[in-house]
Amino acid sequence: MIVEGSVLAIPRANIDTDQIIPARYLTRIDAAGMGVHLFEGMPDGERLLAQHPGASIVVTGENFGCGSSREHAAWALLDRGFKAVIAPSFARIFHENAYTNALVPVIVPQTIVDGLMSARHIAIDVDGETLRADGGEPIPFGLDALRKHFILGGGFLNYLNAKIPAVRAWEAAR
Amino acid sequence: MGRSLFDKVWDAHVIEELPGGNALVFIDLVVAHEITTPPGAIAIEKEFDDILYDPKRIVAMIDHVAPAKDSATALQAHTVRTWAKRQGIRFHDIGDNGICHVIVPERGYVTPGMTVCCGDSHTCTLGAFGAFALGIGTTAQAGAMLAGCLILQRPKVMKVEVTGELQEGATAKDLALTVIATIGFRGGTGYVLEYTGSAIRALTMEQRMTLCNMAIEAGATTGIIAPDATTEAYLAATPEAPNHWVAQRADDDAEYAATVTIDASAIRPVVSWGTNPGECSPIDGAIPFDAPAESLEYMALAPGQAMRSIAIDQAFIGSCTNSRIGDLRAAAAVLRGQRVSVPTIITPGSQAVRRQAEGEGLHDIFQDAGALWTHSSCGPCLGMSMGVLAPGTRCVSSSNRNFPGRMGDGGRVHLAAPAVVAASAILGRIASPSEIEQREAVIA
Numbered sequence: 001m002i003v004e005g006s007v008l009a010i011p012r013a014n015i016d017t018d019q020i021i022p023a024r025y026l027t028r029i030d031a032a033g034m035g036v037h038l039f040e041g042m043p044d045g046e047r048l049l050a051q052h053p054g055a056s057i058v059v060t061g062e063n064f065g066c067g068s069s070r071e072h073a074a075w076a077l078l079d080r081g082f083k084a085v086i087a088p089s090f091a092r093i094f095h096e097n098a099y100t101n102a103l104v105p106v107i108v109p110q111t112i113v114d115g116l117m118s119a120r121h122i123a124i125d126v127d128g129e130t131l132r133a134d135g136g137e138p139i140p141f142g143l144d145a146l147r148k149h150f151i152l153g154g155g156f157l158n159y160l161n162a163k164i165p166a167v168r169a170w171e172a173a174r
Numbered sequence: 175m176g177r178s179l180f181d182k183v184w185d186a187h188v189i190e191e192l193p194g195g196n197a198l199v200f201i202d203l204v205v206a207h208e209i210t211t212p213p214g215a216i217a218i219e220k221e222f223d224d225i226l227y228d229p230k231r232i233v234a235m236i237d238h239v240a241p242a243k244d245s246a247t248a249l250q251a252h253t254v255r256t257w258a259k260r261q262g263i264r265f266h267d268i269g270d271n272g273i274c275h276v277i278v279p280e281r282g283y284v285t286p287g288m289t290v291c292c293g294d295s296h297t298c299t300l301g302a303f304g305a306f307a308l309g310i311g312t313t314a315q316a317g318a319m320l321a322g323c324l325i326l327q328r329p330k331v332m333k334v335e336v337t338g339e340l341q342e343g344a345t346a347k348d349l350a351l352t353v354i355a356t357i358g359f360r361g362g363t364g365y366v367l368e369y370t371g372s373a374i375r376a377l378t379m380e381q382r383m384t385l386c387n388m389a390i391e392a393g394a395t396t397g398i399i400a401p402d403a404t405t406e407a408y409l410a411a412t413p414e415a416p417n418h419w420v421a422q423r424a425d426d427d428a429e430y431a432a433t434v435t436i437d438a439s440a441i442r443p444v445v446s447w448g449t450n451p452g453e454c455s456p457i458d459g460a461i462p463f464d465a466p467a468e469s470l471e472y473m474a475l476a477p478g479q480a481m482r483s484i485a486i487d488q489a490f491i492g493s494c495t496n497s498r499i500g501d502l503r504a505a506a507a508v509l510r511g512q513r514v515s516v517p518t519i520i521t522p523g524s525q526a527v528r529r530q531a532e533g534e535g536l537h538d539i540f541q542d543a544g545a546l547w548t549h550s551s552c553g554p555c556l557g558m559s560m561g562v563l564a565p566g567t568r569c570v571s572s573s574n575r576n577f578p579g580r581m582g583d584g585g586r587v588h589l590a591a592p593a594v595v596a597a598s599a600i601l602g603r604i605a606s607p608s609e610i611e612q613r614e615a616v617i618a
Contacts, residue, residue, distance in 0.1 A: 012468070013360075014359065014360070014450055016450075016575075016577045018556070018557075018575070018577045018578070018579055018580045019577065019578060019579060022557065022579055022583070023238075023556040023557055023558040024557060024558055024562075026209050026210075026238075026558065027239075027244070027246035027247050027250065028213075028246065028250075029212035029213060029249055029250055029253050030212075030213055030216065031213055040579075040583075041577075041578065041579035041580075041583070042578070042579075043472060043578055043579075043584075062360060063359070063360040063363070063393065066359075066360065066393060066450075067295065067390075067575060067577060068294075068295050068556075069210065069293055069294055069295040069309040069310060069311055070209075070210065070311075071210070071213075071293075071311035071312040071313060074311075089360070089363065091360075091363065091393060092363065092364070092393070092395055093295060093309055093310060093311055096310065096311060096314060097311035097312075097313070097314075100311065100313040100314060101313070144194045144196070144327075145193040145194030145196075146192050146193045146194045146196045146325065147194070147196075147325075156313055156314075156317060157217065157218075157221065157222070157313065157316060157317055157320060159325075160317040160320060160321035160323065160325070161222060161320060161321060163189075163198060163321055163323065164227065164320075164321050164322070166189060166190065166198075167189055167198070167200065167227070167321055167322045167323050168322075170189040170190075170200060171200065171322070174200075
């Protein structure tokens with residue numbers, strides 16, 4: 001599976017979920033239509049998006065997605081056409097939400113991220129766990145061995161549903 | 175090798191080890207609310223025949239927007255309400271509601287050694303009871319409701335030993351902010367913070383909740399504190415008082431991936447000046463000269479500026495960090511006989527807290543001071559319903575997040591303890607409670 005596209009670079013650390021999608025938009029009972037409000041909580045969010053129309057890969061600094069547990073952050077990115085986020089680190093809950101929603105979370109060192117900020121096009125090989133910027137040399141990264149399965153099309157809830165007999169047996173023996 | 179408290183709770187809940195260092199972990203309690211739960215509940219209804227693992231292991235409530243502010247939030251509340259009724263799930267509707275992290279402990283739903291999850295990052299609050307309690311996304315929460323378990327990476331454990339004792343004027347909020355400033359805003363990522371030491375033992379359950387509430391603000395998976403006689407006394411007084419739980423604590427030779435020691439006696443009241451909770455200074459101090467320009471630009475502040483010189487436009491006391499009775503008493507002690515000079519919103523964390531406060535006459539103190547005393551909810555904390563800030567205006571708040579736009583587009587938030595918020599509300603600038611004591615009381 002290859003995920004590729006043009007880049008939206010946000011060269012800052014700690015982009016929190018309030019910036020990705022403000023709480024005032026968490027008023028739906030489904031995941032639809034969040035993309036129009038993406039980055040509305042970021043002081044320069046709308047300008048950045050306007051400068052990079054059609055971008056599908058975010059390249060950003062450490063601790064992306066910190067703060068609230070709102071999965072709406074992942075939903076808003078996906079709804080706006082983003083398929084992957086590349087950063088030196090993610091906040092735990094956002095990281096998990098990215099996997100369960102098949103938004104590819106790529107972790108590479110800050111020095112690599114710095115180089116990718118000026119890339120125009122990035123191609124991510126999910127199976128091979130490498131990425132190429134502007135046709136350059138492949139850069140390796142690591143994905144969670146289990147959660148990669150969810151990115152490649154294995155449904156998270158179906159996976160857990162299949163575990164119910166084991167969970168019930170464990171609980172009975174508790 | 176000795177085990178930490180967290181290790182013991184974790185080990186007692188692992189159903190099976192999974193690839194990549196993951197584990198399938200049994201979940202004793204799922205907490206649900208109207209904002210993040212509906213999409214997951216609907217997914218289970220549509221795709222899994224509406225069958226939950228065990229409705230008795232779920233408790234639901236309306237907390238973020240209570241009562242609803244428009245048709246959309248009314249539909250969220252209605253969805254949770256009808257779902258809880260259909261499934262036989264314990265449910266706290268408006269009138270009997272509150273912030274989930276306030277309701278769950280005060281009802282006695284959480285006990286030591288439990289695993290708890292909720293689609294809300296501040297679920298770490300419940301670690302105060304020696305539970306492993308963590309915030310998760312909507313889909314993960316749906317998974318826990320569907321299958322009674324979560325897939326989790328085993329976190330590392332950081333021992334945060336707080337020695338000595340907090341001095342007069344310093345609070346659990348100041349301790350929480352000091353911990354974040356010490357280990358760093360993302361220094362807890364990948365860790366559980368296991369709080370120990372004499373200063374932790376001396377905290378009330380409410381204060382322990384304030385401390386654990388902000389573990390997420392250091393990026394930590396959660397915080398956890400060993401249960402003791404204080405925990406036992408608190409639980410015994412709850413409506414659902416548990417009749418059995420096992421007290422566990424870390425082995426004396428427990429090994430930790432990291433250890434931090436903080437001297438509580440050195441902690442002074444602090445207030446945030448930046449755009450994350452790690453960016454704070456003593457209230458008697460100034461904004462550091464090495465403060466990031468980006469934070470200061472958003473906050474419209476300058477390096478070297480005295481904290482107490484910062485004028486404010488609004489004050490808020492409430493949120494899952496500081497909305498319990500002890501917090502309200504601390505605010506009332508400052509506001510008694512005074513007048514606020516900026517719009518001030520005081521929001522109890524639950525209806526039970528509200529009734530207790532009113533029984534003690536605190537609401538009269540607040541209202542005589544000119545503050546708005548509201549019903550219980552998350553309130554203005556996340557800029558979702560009431561008390562939203564106008565662009566460029568500044569609020570001093572007892573809540574937990576000062577991110578850009580958190581309380582409204584372009585709004586600026588300073589985090590502080592309730593007594594500091596109360597003093598600031600009176601003087602219209604960031605102020606210490608001691609400044610109020612020095613003034614002649616205004617006759618209400």
